[in-house]
Amino acid sequence: MAAFDPNIPLGARPAPPRETIVEFENVTKRYSGKEILAGVNLQIRRGEILCVLGPSGTGKSVTLRHINGLTHPDEGDVRVFGESVVGLSEEELSPIRRRLAMLFQGGALFDSMTVEENVAFPLQEHTTKSPREIAETVAEKLSMVGLPGTQRKMPSELSGGMRKRVALARSIALEPEIILYDEPTTGLDPLTSEKIGHLIVDINKRIRTTSVVVTHDIVMARTVSDRLAFLHQGRFQFIGTFSEASRGGHPVLMEYFRSMGFPCGTGLVQTVKDL
């Protein structure tokens, strides 16, 4: 792993360009009569890392799944690369999905395949690369996530953190324009979580992608996010930078920060090392 230095304050990173790459417009989603998303509006800009925060069960993952069309809204519109993905069939979604990648909560590696076959899978499906080129790309992506030489292993032989990193290698194999992370640190120890956080920032810079990170891990949100969006009661109650949020973004968000043992509302912005 290279390039990421947690000592550089977040504000020192160059501001991302302003082009909107994903847009939610009044998105409503109900599950068995219960409204999970109640008119969500959100704009995601090209190149940024946006963290979607919120308590469990508020529909963070559902929001994420709207972006690549795994879930369709009951009302409202979702536009990706300026094109609406609502109501598209699986085949029509294909060209958009090829430009996106998603990291699933448990990694979702194909357990009948080796690590190498898993990472090679999208390359074999969507490129005309030769087996040698594919093997090279696989090796490169695996070392990018800090797991060089694990090609022959089966997913069942890997720890939870390693599985997520292999899944991350698979997600970046096609160098997607947007990466969707679904709870990338849930169930991992703090050290591994931190490593994953650094990877997200590192990858975002190296292959110039836009990242949407769904999490309830505030430390992680603070490490990686350019902006964060707080989802509560079916709506985004706060969208802004982390320091804006800790300076007093929204009462429920404050409460949420405090419940996670995160001092806020004092104007005091801490660094990761102090936590």
Place this chain on the structure above:
Amino acid sequence: MSAPQGQFTGPQPSATAIFYRNIRWLRFVDRFGRKGSAAMDYLGGLAELAWETIRACVSRPFYASEVMTQLDEIGVKSLSITGITAFSTGMVLALQTAYALAAFGGKMFVGRVVALSLLRELGPVLTALMVGGRVGSGITAELGSMKVTEQVDALRSMAISPVRRLVVPRVLATVLMLPVLTALADVLGILGGLLIAVVELQMTAQDYLTSIWNQLAISDIMSGLSKTFFFGFEIAVIGCFNGMRVEGGASAVGVATTRTVVLASICVLVSDFFLTKLFLAL
């Protein structure tokens, strides 16, 4: 709550009693309706998957290596159970026929009865039931656990159709292998009958085999084998559908697996009747 109890007020039940009785009726109708609509949803989904599978079978992309893997998994690995089933059924058939026909001195018909019952009915149906149990449940369990661990969603998110990648190879492999398994089962069943005929009934192998050979029509073999294509399709599509619609965790996979075995068996037996009727009419 129940209708008010009280003194006898004549033959007319009170308004309250009628009200509650109607509510009970409505609840019954409501529950019945819900069940019915859930069943319709299920059948609709099943038909949709069947149609999508057929469409995906005749268009690109096509995963030939996956089909090969499944041919091995579904076909070759089912050989032992279908073989044993057929062999012992053949033996039992020979014993029972000899017992039933002994009074009429009909021992020479044993071969014919065994062969006809096996080729026309028991071979295809028993093989389909065994494969339905082994392969159908296996498919549901595998796809179901892929579904709950988000591997199916992972495929979709990578712009790869789960129907093409997961369903089509399994359906094709089952449709192709079931007739092969049935043909082998037919042969083994007849051999089972032969064993009994020779050892228990003191017939010669030649008598047994010529009695079969002389009476057998090609339509006997074909009507049995052509059913198995339909059986194979039913088993695999039901297995895949139940696997793909699993929601929740490990227990849901178990429930879906049971449902596959039950439904696949029923479908095989019911469609067997209609297919037999159809082939007899042709």
